[in-house]
Amino acid sequence: MTSTAPIAIIGTGIAGLSAAEALHAAGYSVQLFDKSRGSGGRMASKRSDAGALDLGAQYFTARDRRFAATVQQWQARGWVEEWTPSLYQFANGTLNPSADEQIRWVGKPRMSAITRAMLGALPVKFSCRIAEVFRGEQHWHLLDAEGESHGPFSHVIVATPAPQASALLAAAPKLAGTVASVSMDPTWAVALAFEKPLDTPLEGCFVQDDVLDWTARNRSKPGRDTTLDTWVLHASSSWSRQHLDLSKEQVIEHLHGAFAEMIGCAVPAPAFSLAHRWLYARPSAAHQLGALADADLGLYACGDWCLSGRVEGAWLSGQEAARKLIAHNQ
Ligand SMILES: Cc1cc2nc3c(=O)[nH]c(=O)nc-3n(C[C@H](O)[C@H](O)[C@H](O)COP(=O)(O)OP(=O)(O)OC[C@H]3O[C@@H](n4cnc5c(N)ncnc54)[C@H](O)[C@@H]3O)c2cc1C
Numbered sequence: 001m002t003s004t005a006p007i008a009i010i011g012t013g014i015a016g017l018s019a020a021e022a023l024h025a026a027g028y029s030v031q032l033f034d035k036s037r038g039s040g041g042r043m044a045s046k047r048s049d050a051g052a053l054d055l056g057a058q059y060f061t062a063r064d065r066r067f068a069a070t071v072q073q074w075q076a077r078g079w080v081e082e083w084t085p086s087l088y089q090f091a092n093g094t095l096n097p098s099a100d101e102q103i104r105w106v107g108k109p110r111m112s113a114i115t116r117a118m119l120g121a122l123p124v125k126f127s128c129r130i131a132e133v134f135r136g137e138q139h140w141h142l143l144d145a146e147g148e149s150h151g152p153f154s155h156v157i158v159a160t161p162a163p164q165a166s167a168l169l170a171a172a173p174k175l176a177g178t179v180a181s182v183s184m185d186p187t188w189a190v191a192l193a194f195e196k197p198l199d200t201p202l203e204g205c206f207v208q209d210d211v212l213d214w215t216a217r218n219r220s221k222p223g224r225d226t227t228l229d230t231w232v233l234h235a236s237s238s239w240s241r242q243h244l245d246l247s248k249e250q251v252i253e254h255l256h257g258a259f260a261e262m263i264g265c266a267v268p269a270p271a272f273s274l275a276h277r278w279l280y281a282r283p284s285a286a287h288q289l290g291a292l293a294d295a296d297l298g299l300y301a302c303g304d305w306c307l308s309g310r311v312e313g314a315w316l317s318g319q320e321a322a323r324k325l326i327a328h329n330q
């Protein structure tokens with residue numbers, strides 16, 4: 001397909017932006033869309049009375065050579081910094097230090113700094129939920145939830161969580177079928193902020209109990225607001241699934257209770273709290289899909305669910321979508 005129309009990318013999480021960066025670098029023009037008010041998706045940070053809080057991705061590791069090289073560049077530009085928390089694990093009702101040698105990265109001064117910087121000046125439409133992707137005689141067009149049409153586009157890359165991608169891939173039934181077989185688990189996230197710092201050295205903890213999966217001292221990450229002692233708690237997938245429709249107040253109460261039982265120091269009532277439900281937090285299993293493509297049609301799909309369900313997997317999947325598109329057009 002030869003065309004000067006831009007490539008539409010639906011989703012400004014790390015996967016969509018990874019694809020956008022690679023395509024832009026190869027000389028293609030792109031147009032991004034996101035239903036949210038800003039970029040980042042599950043790497044977004046929530047601005048709050050207690051400062052910016054990383055409610056989704058907490059940190060990331062870089063095991064792939066290409067991703068590690070990119071993270072080095074991000075570090076050189078000041079977008080990320082190493083986070084070296086005092087790590088613990090909680091298992092069988094016991095809390096123990098659990099230091100290791102793993103390098104863990106975070107966006108600075110908040111997780112969303114990375115996607116914000118990657119987006120740069122690329123054209124984007126926020127608060128625009130794409131409801132339909134359809135092909136005219138030569139080009140692709142998108143219809144948003146308000147009924148407004150966008151296009152023409154030469155290709156479309158769908159970079160949303162799998163359950164949100166299947167309807168957008170209806171023009172390529174094979175891709176839609178593959179995507180429909182990928183299930184994703186929810187995560188309830190709660191942030192708590194205390195006036196007085198809790199009396200614990202713990203800054204990050206892998207939790208194995210019925211309610212929690214992870215907890216972190218948000219303010220221990222580089223560049224964060226330290227006025228209040230801020231914590232982020234993640235419920236396990238199974239607890240989140242069982243309590244999907246609980247009110248935010250009830251979720252805060254449950255997670256606060258589990259946290260107080262686990263942490264081994266006095267936990268007063270928080271000065272500030274909020275809850276956020278990630279409906280499609282992580283793929284139920286890891287996949288080796290790379291990125292999905294119907295190259296003849298010009299329709300692609302990428303996201304963490306294609307690979308490891310982590311920041312690194314999402315970035316790699318975006319790169320793979322761009323690579324496939326470029327290879328088919330050479
Ligand atoms: C609670 C939680 C904790 C996590 N912790 C870690 C961690 O510690 N380390 C780690 O490596 N990973 C972690 N992850 C996973 C990591 O955040 C994801 O793997 C990664 O951010 C996924 O990126 P993505 O671009 O594939 O998808 P997303 O970030 O979900 O981006 C998809 C984008 O598409 C947009 N969108 C969806 N539908 C539409 C539509 N119809 N129209 C327009 N836009 C649309 C969304 O608004 C979103 O911005 C965590 C995730 C969660 C939820």
Ligand SMILES: NC(=O)C1=CN([C@@H]2O[C@H](COP(=O)(O)OP(=O)(O)OC[C@H]3O[C@@H](n4cnc5c(N)ncnc54)[C@H](O)[C@@H]3O)[C@@H](O)[C@H]2O)CC=C1
Nearest residue numbers: 060061087088089098099100102187206234281282309310
């Ligand atoms: N809550 C959610 O929705 C999601 C959470 N995600 C978490 O994101 C993290 C990212 O994974 P990686 O990049 O591989 O990071 P990682 O290597 O730090 O952790 C991988 C896993 O290894 C275990 N682990 C690692 N270090 C320790 C330690 N010092 N003590 C005890 N156990 C340890 C722990 O179970 C952890 O989940 C993992 O913890 C995932 O569970 C990923 C995606 C979604």
